[in-house]
Amino acid sequence: MSKQAPLGDGRRERSRSSRSKIVAALLDLVGKGDVSPSAARVAEVAGVGLRSVFRHFEDMDALYREMGEVIEARILPILLQPPGGATWKEKVFDLAERRAKVFETIMPYRISANLRRFESPYLMHDYRRMLRFESESIEAHLPEAVRADAAGARGLNVILSFQTWRLLRHDQELPVAAAKDVVRRLLGAALAELPGD
Missing domain, CATH: 1.10.10 (Arc Repressor Mutant, subunit A)
Known part of the structure; x- marks a missing residue:
């Protein structure tokens, strides 16, 4: 039986x-x-x-939390891979390329969470956590002299931010290749002003 x-x-x-x-x-x-x-x-x-x-x-926040965990699991392997390049500037360009892939994956979900974050302590906390991660993952590859240049380092954060990518792709409706070209151009100009190879 x-x-x-x-x-x-x-x-x-x-x-x-x-x-x-x-x-x-x-x-x-x-x-x-x-x-x-x-x-x-x-x-x-x-x-x-x-x-x-x-x-x-319990509420929509809890559902968004679970959605965030699923999305994070998708992009974590890309984020955790060490950037390629012999110099710190090459590594930053590699980070830019990788971020384009990540931002394309998360764009609708991040826009959705951004719409709700002003009503949600959890989503606001998660937004700030992501901003810190974005900033720290760039700064980890910058020489001390560049980190000491607050305006220069912050400029790199702006160029490589999700907000810049969203502006190019969503607001200006550029195709991926054109958005990447803009980011590379901005990044190249910014890096040329900073010390080091």
């Missing part, structure tokens, strides 16, 4: 499945351009009831 799984296991599996469907629905909606989907719309796309969304997630 075959043993049947306890009823509790089936419920847990259905619960995990519903939760995954809800997160996938939010990712799908935001990824397709609905940067501020309602909980009702998420429930509809997930094929679950609205109550189910809030049974699994």
Whole structure:
């Protein structure tokens, strides 16, 4: 006689499945351009009831937190790879290239979170955490003399920021290749003003 799984296991599996469907629905909606989907719309796309969304997630913040974790897991391998190049300037150019790939991946999700961050302590905290990470990951490759030039170092942060990439791609509607050209041009001009090879 075959043993049947306890009823509790089936419920847990259905619960995990519903939760995954809800997160996938939010990712799908935001990824397709609905940067501020309602909980009702998420429930509809997930094929679950609205109550189910809030049974699994205390509020939309909790759902956005889980979406952020999924996106971060996607981009972490790119971010953690050491930049290539023999000089610090070559490394910064490599970082710029890598950021273009990362920013393209996260753009709709980051825009969506930015719209909500002024109403969400969690999203505001996460926004500031990402800004620190962006800044620190550049500064880690700068010589001391460049780090000491606050205006120069901050200028590099602006050129390589998500906000600059969003402006070029989203607001100015440039194709990826053209946006990369602008960033490289700005970066080249900025680096030429800084000491070192």
